[in-house]
Amino acid sequence: MGSDSTLTAQKRTSTVLPTTIAAAANGGARGRANSILPRGRQNQRTFNNIKITMLCLFVTILVLRGTIGLGNLAPTEADSENQLLIEETNRILAEIRSDKDANDPDDQSEELFNPNITYSLGPKISSWDADRRTWLRKNPQFPNYVDKKARILLVTGSPPNPCDNAIGDHYLLKGIKNKIDYCRIHGIEIVYNMAHLDMEMAGYWAKLPLIRRLMLSHPEVEWIWWMDSDALFTDMTFEIPLSKYNDFNLVIHGYPDLLFDQKSWIALNTGSFLFRNCQWSLDLLDAWAPMGPKGPIREEAGKILTANLKGRPAFEADDQSALIYLLISKRDEWMSKVFVENTSYLHGYWAALVDRYEEMMEKSHPGLGDERWPFVTHFVGCKPCGSYGDYPVERCLKSMERAFNFADNQVLKLYGFRHRGLVSPNIKRIRNESVTPLVNVDQFDIRHSLHESSVSKTL
């Protein structure tokens, strides 16, 4: 899901920035067909073998650390049990990974390809607005607006199996903890998906069938908010300005000039966007989906997209390019209901933000949601769960750790704590325990300030 969708993003960024960093440039090339092979392979190989040995050493030390840490064991016994663990873990890991889906396109995408059938997300639904309206009238206990606030369902997810890169799961965990915090503060429901609903739409296309399914299964939800697993909320106070979007059905971060003047393939970012639960959205999904089916269709569509979108490298069709292409080629049909957001960072490009957090903490404050204090920091081009990305893994992980802690400090404030530093998982007190804790609640609970501001607005 998110981690997949960054595959798009990688190439995007490699065109955005002049990739001065060797590794990044290398990575940028990586994704493309015309990749340059490195020199001095023989030496490289020897070097690699040394590195493999380093890894083994590292892993062994790691696992040993855990057991030795317990102290009350004779080392050799620890040793033997610790090896028992390793063996068992390998077995279960292998078992879970080997459990391939019979229809897994990775195995047999060809079989799925039938040129005589145009792909569809499901049987055509044409009376959704009327049907949903009737349902809402019949089910007053499930209103789509509560206290005049539209009901929002945030949707994110990750692959069903463990990450190829083990530490990836740790950052998926931090990613969802970050979303749980934002959504608790702002009264948003969450669906975390770990399943492949439609094998043909695997990878970064998986969000389409998922969003459609959730619209149809949650008629009480007014907005479906898709967010990649590698996007973090970094402004816990900023509330999505829904009133701005009253007359629109799709809200997505981007730049109209890049979209229509330059036809750039990075004019919009599909890492974080909102769909209104309505017929229009179902129709857009239907128009968006046909380039998605894995295999020949996606490959051929990729060529069309590369030929028509500025800066797009040659690779299979991705959901973002397909949406941009659709909106450019059928502008009159769709754009009237699309809100292209760029005043607040519904998507914020991490590489331009993570190094400025200290400066923001010094000069600015949460609640602005823009370059002064980004609403979302999206790790475009990092694939923490995948096995490679467009940037050095170390830089990605360190930056994600910084973004997570930058956001977490805003949550911990209510409890009187903050992280020791932006790369430190450890926290320290910023207030002593008080005998009048409710004073701190009134002062530091983000929801209170939100409520007051919303009240003052309505007055």
Place this chain on the structure above:
Amino acid sequence: MGSDSTLTAQKRTSTVLPTTIAAAANGGARGRANSILPRGRQNQRTFNNIKITMLCLFVTILVLRGTIGLGNLAPTEADSENQLLIEETNRILAEIRSDKDANDPDDQSEELFNPNITYSLGPKISSWDADRRTWLRKNPQFPNYVDKKARILLVTGSPPNPCDNAIGDHYLLKGIKNKIDYCRIHGIEIVYNMAHLDMEMAGYWAKLPLIRRLMLSHPEVEWIWWMDSDALFTDMTFEIPLSKYNDFNLVIHGYPDLLFDQKSWIALNTGSFLFRNCQWSLDLLDAWAPMGPKGPIREEAGKILTANLKGRPAFEADDQSALIYLLISKRDEWMSKVFVENTSYLHGYWAALVDRYEEMMEKSHPGLGDERWPFVTHFVGCKPCGSYGDYPVERCLKSMERAFNFADNQVLKLYGFRHRGLVSPNIKRIRNESVTPLVNVDQFDIRHSLHESSVSKTL
């Protein structure tokens, strides 16, 4: 947190079941001081070395798999980049892990020990009920009851750093996904904690300062529900029967006869329990905490608990034994407000349940919450995030996978899917896509049946 608290549990279970499985028995012994050393160490060592080599091979293959899977790279280039990844991952992993808290008791618990000071969770608060009542009156926008339903905050968490056992993070992720699903369906808020609020109370004691802090920071919450990270909801329909608990302040799973007749150290389980947000709970936390501080205090307290509780092995004081000891020794002072639940499985012991899921699916249905369809399945004695547990890791992981999918099937039903099997992360359709999806919503959305039942109750 949860993973830590299972340290208690491990030893517990080793006394519950006659551990016929060699590994388990071995594991049971492991925790205790008088552990028997294995025979034929020399051969064992050689065997271990072979296993280490196997692990290295496995890891290397794993990482290579990821890169090779991408296809469009020359093997040698893939190799080199893949090694780059490994090297970088190790560096960042090492950096994050090495970032030890200055006050980390693992390093300097001795320093923290001062026999002249009795530990407390914070300054004594004595007027909480009145203060909270006043606050609630002043803040009608944050009611502790919504539609006559008490506001519940589910609290869970895991350590700040990546798991020692890499796959542990994947099961922490599945654990929180499972809780997100249950809490969305039942309108419960979630706090996922990844920080050490109080270094003295590290490990399975960490829940005490956390619960206290959350009570004082969330006066609008009526119940704080602690749940270990290794406990999964396995009945998505069953709703916690709060009306039963109207006159009580602590709800915990256990058996009165085990508690007062046998003084058994497994009479209660602290893996899943509810505290009412009130003065009584703050007082109980104060009375519960003194045995917690890491180091000599916890060690000495452990001896008292082992001497007084039936079946308790010799090890440092744990939160569960301490609570049992407190309730036994000060029964008249506390028990009148403690509800010992055992009709529904607020905590259900996994080893007795996971192999019966198929039978339950055949003969029973969700919503019962007891042995016919357990509300919670708790992986007592498994330490997926730690480096060893009381049971073979393979059995633990496979059983957790089964429990997760057993629960996930109840969530996926609304969307028309189910897992291919209880150990399969992959899903299959159970209904074709419909042109009248709202019929399925009325039929399969758990919240609808819940609402109807609650309405019929009130009539």
